[in-house]
Amino acid sequence: MKNLLKNVIIFLIVFLAIAGLLSTFRLNSEKVEKINLQKFVEQIDKEEIKDIVVEGEKLNIALTNGALETLQKEPSETLGELLKNYNVSPEKIKKINIEIKGATGWSYWLNSLLPFLIPLIFVVIIIYYMMRQVQGANSKAMMFGQSSARDSSKNQREKITFKDVAGIKEAKEELQEVVEFLKNPKKFTILGAKIPKGVLLMGSPGTGKTLLARAVAGEAGVPFFSISASEFVEMFVGVGAARVRDLFQKAQKNAPCIIFIDELDAIGRQRGAGLGGSHDEREQTLNQILVEMDGFDPNLGVIVLAATNRPDVLDPALLRPGRFDRRVTIDRPDMKDREEILKIHARNKPMGSNVDLKKIAQHTPGFSGADLANLLNEAAILTARRNKTKVGNDEIRESVEKVMMGPERKSHILSEKERKITAYHEAAHALVSHELPEADPVHKISIISRGQAAGYTLKLPLEDKHFHSRSEFIADLAVLLAGHTVEKEIFGEVTTGASSDLKHATRLVKSLISEYGMSEKMGARTFGEREEMIFLGKEIREQRDYSEKTAEAIDEEISHLLSEAVKTAREIIRRKKSKMETIVKMLLEKETIEKEEFEEIFTTSKT
Numbered sequence: 001m002k003n004l005l006k007n008v009i010i011f012l013i014v015f016l017a018i019a020g021l022l023s024t025f026r027l028n029s030e031k032v033e034k035i036n037l038q039k040f041v042e043q044i045d046k047e048e049i050k051d052i053v054v055e056g057e058k059l060n061i062a063l064t065n066g067a068l069e070t071l072q073k074e075p076s077e078t079l080g081e082l083l084k085n086y087n088v089s090p091e092k093i094k095k096i097n098i099e100i101k102g103a104t105g106w107s108y109w110l111n112s113l114l115p116f117l118i119p120l121i122f123v124v125i126i127i128y129y130m131m132r133q134v135q136g137a138n139s140k141a142m143m144f145g146q147s148s149a150r151d152s153s154k155n156q157r158e159k160i161t162f163k164d165v166a167g168i169k170e171a172k173e174e175l176q177e178v179v180e181f182l183k184n185p186k187k188f189t190i191l192g193a194k195i196p197k198g199v200l201l202m203g204s205p206g207t208g209k210t211l212l213a214r215a216v217a218g219e220a221g222v223p224f225f226s227i228s229a230s231e232f233v234e235m236f237v238g239v240g241a242a243r244v245r246d247l248f249q250k251a252q253k254n255a256p257c258i259i260f261i262d263e264l265d266a267i268g269r270q271r272g273a274g275l276g277g278s279h280d281e282r283e284q285t286l287n288q289i290l291v292e293m294d295g296f297d298p299n300l301g302v303i304v305l306a307a308t309n310r311p312d313v314l315d316p317a318l319l320r321p322g323r324f325d326r327r328v329t330i331d332r333p334d335m336k337d338r339e340e341i342l343k344i345h346a347r348n349k350p351m352g353s354n355v356d357l358k359k360i361a362q363h364t365p366g367f368s369g370a371d372l373a374n375l376l377n378e379a380a381i382l383t384a385r386r387n388k389t390k391v392g393n394d395e396i397r398e399s400v401e402k403v404m405m406g407p408e409r410k411s412h413i414l415s416e417k418e419r420k421i422t423a424y425h426e427a428a429h430a431l432v433s434h435e436l437p438e439a440d441p442v443h444k445i446s447i448i449s450r451g452q453a454a455g456y457t458l459k460l461p462l463e464d465k466h467f468h469s470r471s472e473f474i475a476d477l478a479v480l481l482a483g484h485t486v487e488k489e490i491f492g493e494v495t496t497g498a499s500s501d502l503k504h505a506t507r508l509v510k511s512l513i514s515e516y517g518m519s520e521k522m523g524a525r526t527f528g529e530r531e532e533m534i535f536l537g538k539e540i541r542e543q544r545d546y547s548e549k550t551a552e553a554i555d556e557e558i559s560h561l562l563s564e565a566v567k568t569a570r571e572i573i574r575r576k577k578s579k580m581e582t583i584v585k586m587l588l589e590k591e592t593i594e595k596e597e598f599e600e601i602f603t604t605s606k607t
Contacts, residue, residue: 033069035061040071041086047095054079054100161218165211166344167337167369171328175199175216178303182220182256185301196326197293198304200264200319202311203330206370209307212330213260216305223257225250229266229306232285240267240285248292248302256301265310268318286315293323332368334464335361341369345376352392360396363443363460367403375399401444401458406451414447414454419588421487422447422455425497427583428486428573429457429479430598435572438475445583446592454497470518473508477565478572480505485569486580509561513554521557 035043043049043063051062059071059079073082079100083093162172181188181195188195201209210226217224225247232240251259271283293304306324308314318324333341338361346357364372376391378399383391402408414422426445433439440459447455459479484498513519514527527550529543544551573580582601586593 033067035069035071037071037073037082037086041083041088044083044088044092044096047092049096051097051099052079054098159218160211160214162215164218164344165208165215166340167333168208168212168330171201171212171330172215174326174328175212176219178216178305179219182222182258182301182303185256195303197302197322198306198324198326200311200324200327201305201307201330202327203307203309204332204368205309206368207330207332208369209330210260210262211369213258213305213307217258217260220256220258222301223251223254224260225254225257226260226262228262229264229268232267233282240281241288244285244288244292251302252300256303259302259304261304261306264306264308264318265313268306268308268314270313270315271317286318290317290323332366333372335365338364338367338372341372342376345373349376349380350390352390354393355391355396356393360400362462363397363400365461365464371403375403378402401450404458405453405456409449409451414449418454419447420584421491421495421497423584423587424486424490424580425483426455426457427580427587428482428569430583430593431576431580432482432569432572433457433459433479434598434602435576436475436478436568438469438471439479441595442598443595444592445587445598447587448591453500470512470516473512473516473518474561474565474568477505477509477561478568480508481562481565482569482573485566486573489570489573505562505565506558509558509565510554512561513557519557519561521560522554527554 040059040061043061048063048065049061050064053060053062057073059073061069061071063069073079077085079098162176165172178195178199185195201212203209213226214224227247232243234240247259251257267282267285267289269282269286271286304324311319311327319327339358342357342360346355360375364375367375375396376399379391379395382395382399383389386395388395426447430442430445433442440461442457443460444458445456446458450456480501483501484494487494487498513522517524517526527544527546529545546554579601583593583598586597586601
């Protein structure tokens, strides 16, 4: 409706402009004076008229001085009768060149029809555009049930292969069979083998699920239809199922090909929760996917890849053999894989000679592929901000800290007392971490604000860890509570700066008892049933399966373990007080202590 109104306004303006131009042209081309009969007769008597052209009831008069005039006579009266009625002398009439033109030719038709043609043409154009709008609306309504899947294989500039995917060796081996089937299906069919119809990629956000799916299509050289699961469902009933049908029809016409559905959990959640509610349309869409995956020929060459980070919520019917019967888990990269990923993302960036990607990989445990790409991008932006031509080690180190803890807040100025409290707080964390062999090594200490913290102590493991022992958890508890302990030891009271440490420590010791069964008092068992988001590391809810007396015992054990951690931290702080004072002094002077400077403090003397 808005487009129609817009078109009408445009044509109205064009019509008025054309009409204005025509009227201007006519006025400019007919600068003729209109006279009456009396003046006309007087001019004949004075012999001032040279020519007279009769066009119907109109007399076009040319004077001897070159001027032009016009006279409108009565339709029933001829020029001869007019002159005779006014007693004009025939001798004077003979001296005038008189020409009579019939009412024919283009000028006649133009003058006769133009007033009717222009409005008619204008109305016809408006009707034409109204019909186009109606047809466009109908076509859009018909297209509403069509899938919006995009064939990204046509974009040769962004072609991705397994060479562009670092790490995840096992996942690539699993998907290599899919590539082999698409390239050479007879190799499998001759043996009676059937390639899986669907492959489900599972993993944490940013681990490369979508990238791996595109690499499969790039390796196989087949069309790659990608769509987000949320694009199927709309506010209108039946649209989702129609789009699923349309997508699989496109795929069968372009077979062999790959269909990639990202974030499958948006429509693949377990059915039944939406009975009589707002989830019925989503369930219809899921049902249609199940039907389509059962319906097409397994040897046709249409393979469905899907990605999710919530496999725990998927409907069991999706995961049964014959649908998504092959599941590939994509873990966060280990140190070697991180180095390979960094090499790929460093291809198009000028790196300095002092950059050691292996060391960067060591300092980024737990980073996903997306995190590492963001890390080098932040380093490149920082390099450009400093007007340098190559990305250096300093920029990468700062980017690591920015990604892990947030940007520096140099404008967040602390008072002298707050700086001193922060210095002691971070020095205690670092000191206790250094003295406990089970704790991770200290890489940096700073009292410059980052993110929400007034200061920070960066501790990084020497190698990737897949398992954690009780002694490591106990050491982490002592490190976490060291800041709280030193504030009470030095200043006689604690501040709100230790609140985050207390939350982490309480959560850790609770997990140690309730989840990992590492409490000697409570025994080797878990407490409570938890529903968690797999790959997201978040707990949705917990259901207690123990008595009030057991809950009281758990609370007592939590308090006991926290108290033991405080004692450990206090003993180290008192025993190594001189070292702590040295760290505090350096922090107040330099604000930041790197790993080498920190270790030098403990090698200069034995105290």
